Amino acid sequence: MLTRIGDHQINWCPCPNLFVMIPSEVAAELEESKYQHAEPRLSIYGRSASEWESLAAWFIQHKVHSPNMRWMIQIPRIFDIFKSKKLVPHFAKILENIFLPLFEATINPQKHKKTHVFLKYVTGFDSVDDESKHSDHMFSYKSPKPEEWTTDDNPPYTYYLFYMYANVMVLNNLRKERGLNTFLFRPHCGEAGSITHLVSAFLTADNISHGLNLKKVQP
Template sequence: MYIDVHDLNVDLHDVHEDRNTFHRFDKFNAKYNPVGASQLREVFLKTDNYMDGEYFATIIKEVIAELAESKYTYVEPRLSIYCKRAEEWSRLASWAIRHEVHSPHVRWLVQVPRLYDIYRNKRLLKNFQEFLNNLFDPLFQVSINPSTNIELHKFLTHVIGFDSVDDESKPENPYPNEIMKRPDEWRDEKNPPYAYYLYYMYANMTVLNQIRKEQGLNTFVLRPHCGEAGPSAHLSAGFLLAQNVSHGLMLRKFPVLQYLYYLAQIYIAMSPLSNNSLFLRYHRNPLPDFFARGLCVALSTDDPLQFHYTREPLMEEYSIAAQAWKLSSCDMCELARNSVLMSGFPHEMKQRWLGAQYVVAGPAGNDIARTNVPDVRVAYRHETLLHEMRNLFGVSAHLHLILH
């Protein structure tokens, strides 16, 4: 690359967001290439390369050491499975076990980029069913018989779920025909719609979770990037299929869907600083409106190496939100409580953080000594939701009588 180590600086690396990334997902993706060179991404940010992901593991272990030192920060980072070939899972698990990238402070989410069209154009896949097989077949095999791949079995105990990622603003047909092709018949070189990806991930995960539950193993959740951009159909699919979603910005344009997310209390992890650089200016972010209306929102980071400037990116999110939106200490603690509730950390850890009865709705499940959220705030949220439910069921019962 003809670059001397003494020439390297932050500007030359060019991996931090700038004004050019706004509404330009292609330029945002290019920021993953230090010095504009994809080779450096392969060397430093991949688990499967000629060095067996040694540098990437070293970086992660440094982060884990910092988390252990800070005590109170817990993270759910993403690792990618691209579904180009079936052995990806074995390679990823082997890397994780060999380098011991596990910690009480870390639970992994596996992100699946929606890149079938690229692999199909390169003739790496024949149809969409191969994409799904590469993602789920190894998981079914190891769940039924863990001895077939001990490393993968161990790695999956630290995995909490799946994420579906890509640029949601890509043009697509959000309302596919009623006669939709099955995955083994989808041989097109164009990408299936967002909802198609999500449905088949959900369907396979449902069966997989049932098998793992019967075996006494941990199960997985579907937690996709949803509603950062794109049509309302993405949010509809997320509402029907996901346990919780990331971003959810487009809910601000669809009040009915927003109301459904409120009634179902679907958690939404929002990242205003990331959105500010990609899709929506900070002062227009709907987080304070969602929060005031009672939606289950939490603050999270997204690509902190690109969008944040300090060694504590989550603290940046909280401090800027508090200043920009005049959040009280009660608001901040409720957002933090929401983030714990929606996380994939074990039940026992949540009991330690939130109280033994945290699963109980309303103030009965709130331990103010641990959450620092007043009972009156929790009671208000709970009673308001119950009031909405009563209104709905009362109206439906009234209509039922009229129809009869």
């Protein structure tokens, strides 16, 4: 598990009490100051559909919530690692593990109370990894569908972005109809790699983090 408070990234350690203590103390200081807010980050990997329930249970059990704190969910682009270890059969399973629990909690919040409560404190989704990793595949209408992506190769950045955007958009429409909070799509983009990353984010994201490669784009 990983979180970010301010400019400081905190990796999961064998001492979960420390991980609870830090955001709790930050939340207390924010509430005391009244006018400051924070947006820590937590990771969902798509390795298992139970990740959301486990994260929500931790969140509620340790009362890591505050009116001055909202949480961003970052999703690492590491399908290739899970596939090589035979943890998932295809890319569609990653998407299913990430988004199906959210649709279920939206449709039947009483049956998925913990996830439903946790989602009230989530602001959006981020897509993270090393953008400089090269991919020979160019995403297009000819690309394999998620359930057909069965190779050990990682899908390209634009592939991830499109399917994350599509799922977030449909989820938001459903949640809006039911009077629930919706989520922003705010991927890390433009740190390195192809300029097509920025083009993809421009077409799909609510806003992006970084965008450093914009300076290399000819007007």
